[in-house]
Amino acid sequence: MTATVTEQVFRLPDLGEGLTEAEILQWRVNVGDFVTVDQVVVEVETAKAAVDVPIPMAGKVVRLYGEPGTSVAVGAPLIAVAVPDERYREEERAGSGNVLVGYGTGGGGGRSRRRARVRQRQDEQPAASGPGKAASSSKSDPLLGPVSALEGGVSGAVVPSVSTSRLAGTPQAGEAAKPAETAGGKASGPGRKTAAKRMGEVPRVISPLVRRLAEEHGVDLTLVTPTGPRGVVLRRDVEAAIAASRNAETAQPEVAPAAAAPSHESAEAERVPLVGVRRAIAEKLSRSRREIPDATTWVDVDATALVELKESINRACPDARIGMLALLARICVVGLRRFPELNAYVDVERQEIVRLPHINLGFAAQTDRGLVVPVVHDAHRLTLAELAARLRELTADARDGKLTPQQLTGGTFTLNNYGVFGVDGSTPIINHPEAAMLGVGRIADRPWGYEGEVRLRKVTQLSFTFDHRVCDGGVAGGFLRFVADCVERPEVLITHL
Template sequence: MAQVLEFKLPDLGEGLTEGEIVRWLVAVGDVVAVDQPVVEVETAKAMVEVPCPYGGVVTARFGEEGTELPVGAPLLTVAVGASQGPTEADGAAPEPAAAPSPAPVAAPEPVAPTAAGATAGPGEASGNVLVGYGTGAPAARRRRVRPDGWARPSRAAAHSGPAGPVNGTAGAPPQGPVPVVSPLVRRLAREHEVDLRGLTGSGPDGLILRCDVERVIRESAAIAASTTASASAVSAAVPVAVPAPEPVVTASPAPAPVSVAGAVHAGATRVPLRGVRGAVADKLARSRREIPDATCWVDADATELMAARAAMNAAGGAKISLLALLARICTAALARHPELNATVDMAAREVVRLPAVHLGFAAQTDRGLVVPVVRDAQLRSAESLSAEIARLTEAGRAGRLTPADLTGGTFTLNNYGVFGVDGSTPIINHPEAAMLGVGRIVPKPWVHRGELAVRQVVQLSLTFDHRVCDGGTAGGFLRHVADCVEQPAVLLRTL
C-alpha cells in the first residue's frame, strides 16, 4: 500500500525565510526519483532547483508559479510505493479517442483560499483552466494553461486525441503552447498583463524574447498616455457652467496630505521590489543608514599592467583576466592594511578584523546586479582567481548561483569601467567595510619620465567605513593599489 509523504520547502540557508516558485519541473501524476529536482525557486539570493528526498508518484502540488512560499510550507506530496500503470514508454499504445464526453477528473491540486475566505475550485486560484483531450483520456494527458497564455504540455500530450470540453464549456478549443525562451520572460509578461498568445517572437523559430515583451509594454504605456492626454484636452475644450459659490460661514477642514508615492501618473509602471532586486535594495538602504562612508580616489598609469597581462597571456596556458590581476592587487593591499578587511559589531562596539579575504566582485546579469564571492582570495594566484571569477560569472548569467556563492564577502571589487564610465562613489556592500572601484582604462596625456606622453590611465576610487579606519589608512591602501597598477613588479615582494 502506498504511503503519501509531504515534502516541504527546505531551509535554503543564509537566513532566507521564503522563496518564489518560478517553474515546476514535475506535474501531478509524474513519477519522481530520490533527489530529483522538482521545482525552481527564486530566493533573495539566487535561483535554485529544489530536489525531492522521496521517490514515487506526485499526488499534489502546493502553489502556482509566481507564488511566494515561506520556508517549511508544503511543496508537494508523493505517494511512495505506489504502483505505476502502463505508460507509452513501456510499449502501451495510447487510448483511442471516442465520442465527445466530459473529460475525466484529474487528481486535484491543493486549493488556495480566496480573498473572501471561500475555497476556489481546481485551477480557479490563479485563473488556470484544465484542458481535456477527449473521452477516456487519462489525467496525465492534461495540461495546465496559465492566464498569460503559456502552456506546459504533458509527456503524453502529443499522442492525445481531439480536444473535448474546457471547464464544461463546449466548443472552446485549447490554446497551443507559446514558444517562450525563459521563465523570466513569462514572469515579466504576467506582471504587466501581456497576452503572449497574440505576440510574435523575434527569436529563432518564433521564440518570444524579453525585448519582445518590453516592446509591448512600452507601446501600451504610450497608448495609455496619449489616451489620457486626449481626454484631458477634450475636457478643457468643453465649457462648463459653474454656479457662483455661496458664502460659507463654517471653516473648511484642512485638506488631507497627499502621498507623492501614491500619486497616479499616466503610463507609470510599478515593478515589485522582491527577489534579488528586493534584496539589493534592502542591503543598499541599510548601508546608507548605518555606515558613515567616505570616498577617496586617484588616477593611475595602467600601461605597464596592460603590458604585463599581454605578456602572461602570450606565454600560453589559461588566459588571465584584467579583473583577476586587480583582485590579486587587492589581496596584496589588504595584507598591508588589514583594517579594511573588517566589519563593525555595533552591539559590542567592536571592529572585527577578519583573517581571510572573501573577495566579492560585481557582475551584471539579466536578473540584475549580483556580487559573487571568491573564497580565500588571499591564497589564490592570478591564474586561480581568473578561473574562479570566470566560473562564478558564467553561473550568475545562467542563474545557477547558490546562496553560498553570494554571501560571506569581506571586501568588494567593482569594475564599473565595463560600462564606459571613468569614476564612481559606490555604496559599500553591507556589512563590509570598503569597496574598490575601477573605471575604464583609456589613453590620456600623461607625464611619463618627465615627458608628456599618451598612456593608458585608469581612475581608482575607494569607499570605506570611517568607523574602521581614518583617511590615512584608506589613502595608504589606495596608494599601494595604484603603485601596483603602475608597476606590477611591486607584487613580486608578496609572492
C-alpha cells in the first residue's frame, strides 16, 4: 500500500532582529533530492552576514522558490518538501534541533503543487515540440509516483503583488502553452528572445530588489540582457544597464577630424547602490544620530605598562595568545561593573532608562563586506584567556562572512579599536541603541613625562562617546579615568577583578 504524501512548505525564518529579507546566494540541494532534518539547504545573505539555512523537516524536495540572486522576505515560501504522513508526524514529534530564530517543525499547508510544475514544464519545452504537442516525458518516483521531468529545475521566485507565472512566461490556468513567435508567425528557435523583447515580455524571475533598483533608475527590464541561470536578470545586469545609460547620456558628439583636439578622458562620478550591509550600516548610524544626544571626551595615556603585561603573559602562557584588544575588553567589562549606568539603553516609548544585568561586549571589525560589530555575549562571565579566544573566533568568522545574526545583535557596549588604521583619535557614532562606546587610537612611541624625566613611552589616546540621556559628565569622566588608570597601571585592573 502506498504511503500518503504530504507536501510541506518551509518558509524563510526570522534571521534576527531588524532583518526583513535575505538574498539567495546558492542552493545546496536540487529538486528531487532527499533531505533530512536540520540539513542545510540554502545559503542566503542578509544585510548583516551570509547565513546557512537548515530545514526542520525530512523528505523529497519538490520545489525551490527562487533563483540565486532573488530577494526573499521573511515568512515567504523558500522550499517545498514532500514527505509521507507517517514520516512527517514522526519528525514533528521528535522536533528539530535548529537554533535559528523562528524555526519550528510544524509544517505549512498540504496543498499540491503538481499543476504548477506541469505549467512550468509546458513553458520550457523545446521549440521542436511544436504547437499543440504536449510533452510526455516523465519518470517514476518511489515517494510521489510519476513526476514531471522538469523537477530538476527551479520553479521561480516569489514576487510580491506580481504573478510569478506571468513573470516566468508560464501560461495561466486554461491557457495553452505556446512557443514564442516571430513577426512571421513561426517559432524561430534562437530568435525567441528577440521576439519576446519586441512583444514587451517581462524577463524571467526578477527579484524585488532587482525590480526596485530598475524602477528607481528608469531601466526597462525588457531591454536588459540577463546573465543569471535560466535567463534570470540579476542585480549586476541592471547595474550594467544603468552604467550604459549614464555613459550614453554623457557622451559628447564626435568632432570632425580636421578640428579634433587632443582627447582627454572625462572624469565621471561613480554611483554605488546603497544595499546590503552598507544600507544596514547607514540606516543604523542615521538613527543613532537622530535619536541619541551624544557627547565625547578623551584622554592621552601611557600604555607602556599594559604592553609589557601583554608580553609577559604571552611568555608565561603562550597558548593563551592574549592581545591588546582582549586586555582592553577586560578593562571595559570591569569598568562597566563599576559604572552600571553606562551598560544601558533608553526605551523611548516608555521614557525609561533600562540598565542591563549582563554585559554583551561588541567590537568593531572591518571586513571586505563592510564594518560589522560582532558581540561577545556574557563577556562578564569569561576569563581573560576565554575572552581572547572568543574575540579571535568572532574576528575570523567576520572576515569569512560566517557570522550568524545572533552573533551580530544584542550588544550592550562597544569597543572600537580604530588604532589598527594608524589613526590617533576619533569621535565615533554610538552603536544604537547602546549608551556608550570606547575608542582606542594607535599605540605609538612619544615623548612623555615619566618619573621626573622626558622619555619615549608607548602612548595612546582613549576617546569615550556616551548618550547624555543616561548620565552626565561625572559618570562618563569617571569611567574613562578608570579605564585610563587600568591602562597606565594594570595593577588597578587586577585589584578590581
